[in-house]
Amino acid sequence: MSAPKSPPSPSQMNSFFQETKEKLESRDPQTVAILVALIVGLVTLALILFISKRRKFGRGILLCGVCDSGKTTLFSQLIQGKPIETYTSLQENTGILSLAGMKPVNLVDIPGHERLRDNILAKYVGSARGIVYVVDSSVVSKQIRDITEFLFNILSNPVVYSARPSVLIACNKQDLGLVKGASVIQTLLEKEINALRVSHSNTLQGTDGEGPDHVFLGVPGKQFAFSDLACKVTFAEVNTQSNEATEPVTEWIRSVA
Helix, strand or coil: CCCCCCCCCHHHHHHHHHHHHHHHHCCCHHHHHHHHHHHHHHHHHHHHHHHHHCCCCCCEEEEECCCCCCHHHHHHHHHHCCCCCCCCCCCCEEEEECCCCCCCEEEEECCCCCCCHHHHHHHHHHHEEEEEEEEECCCCCCCHHHHHHHHHHHHCCHHHHHHCCEEEEEEECCCCCCCCCHHHHHHHHHHHHHHHHHHHHHHCCCCCCCECCECCCCCCCCCCCHHHCCCCEEEEECCCCCCHHHHHHHHHHHHHC
């Protein structure tokens, strides 16, 4: 068996680089071709790595929320430019939203009924570019558990957690008196999500609080905050009965589409 070859010495390396430099200066065709091929290969490899690491987004904007939050009225405002009389949906509403200066997006209104929403959400969440979660600001304190439970299920969904689509919490019905503002609603949701994390972790003891259908939200050992999530979460105050008062949602869609 022959002995393994020793690595080139510094003098041999210097000689190689000097010879290569001279060939390039003399524009030796073979050396130039090899160098160009090497550069093209490195650039191609870099592009492949960049594209493979990019988050893959579809063209879907999902409107989510519990029953009577106003998301179907928001859907109507965005698609038709006016509110319509709504009722509890048993299936999703879909439409194409075209705004000036941007590519059309697929708008999907997910039913808010707890027996329907999770299964229908699963059909569309993989193509979600953004998620609008509509909250009824007038009853958020009374319904905080149900409102937060659905939001928690969305944010901790493994597909959502991996793709990291942008999320807008639309605090609706701001035209009514004595409603909660966006900052107060954010505090209420963060407090309730923190409680849900604890209950889920207790249920799934020995699994770091994670299960096959959801992942841990935020930073372990720290009170939950939306700012700790990998996806960007924004809050806005809206009134879905007014086309003008839904402008924050329209502008947010422009920013993520």
